[in-house]
Amino acid sequence: MEEAVRFARDALSDNTRLAYASDWQNFAAWCSAAGLASLPAPPETVAAYLAVQARTYAVATLRRRLVSISKAHRIAGHTAFWAGHPVISETLRGVTRTRGRPQRRAAALTTPEIRRLVAGCGPDLAGLRDRALILLGYAAALRRSELVAVDVEHLRFDAQGLRLHIPHSKGDQAGEGEDLGIPRGQRRDTCPVRAIEAWLQASDTRFGPVFRKINRWGGVEPGRLHPDGVRQILSRRAEQAGIAGTALEPVSPHGLRAGFVTQAYKAGLRDEEIMQHSRHRDLRTMRRYVRRAKLLEDSPAKRLDL
Secondary structure, eight states: OOHHHHHHHSOHHHHHHHHHHHHHHHHHHHHHHHHHEEEEEEEEEEEEHHHHTTTOHHHHHHHHHHHHHHHHHHHHTTTTTOOOOOHHHHHHHHHHHHHOOOOOOOOOOOHHHHHHHHHHHSSSHHHHHHHHHHHHHHTTOHHHHHHHHBGGGGGESSEEEEEEESSTTTTTOOOEEEEEOOOOOSSSGGGGHHHHHHHHHHHOOOOOOSSEEEOSSSSSSEEEOHHHHHHHHHHHHHHHHOOOOOEEEEEETTTHHHHHHHHHHHTOOHHHHHHHHOOOOOHHHHHHHHHHHHHHHGGGGGGGGG
């Protein structure tokens, strides 16, 4: 039974468990302050909670918290709880109509932006690391959690390029691991394989985390770079390169992944080719980037003879 409990707990990633726990604690605290039962919670209580939270939080956050509440009820054995109850669903629909805001999406950083980003990376350790991080994140369509999780042991170099092993990822809930091929680039200054080789040699990184923090004196720290470090690096390099996002499309690490999908589509790759490399499991999710890339290219307004 102990093993069964442990396996059940490991069915979710650490980040997912933390998100569920945080959402549930928020709901339970609100119910306690209002003198209402949280487990099991009647539909009216959940609807009232969503209505109050809508004053502060986005609709996407409310949907995630509803998933967390439903998950907590199932774990506790309250299978009669139904997140789709009309009282709940109609409340959420009303919130969406009156308070809904456009969803923020990462600005797609395609090849022209990537070239500008890495052009500002100098020959110092910070520059070599940032160049390798940006180019690998773009060429492999990696999430920032996957980027910082790359170890030297996951890399295999040869004359053609690099074989990258990803032991765990968001889309690989079964933990089977996946392998990606990164060929050597045609341009020396933007080749991801050469950039990684240069960084590993200059930093004398022979095992363990590939991407590490660099201290104020320019030395390489032994520990793994924090995922938020990827955001800070990209923000700093984007500012240097004069690349600015918007309120709805900010520059963020996810822009590397979005940029890969966008650039791959423009290059004529098929959906299945893009998804195999980006490891998208949902075609609809991947095609959101494709649709954004097609807005100008396939716009009917091109035929208006303006």
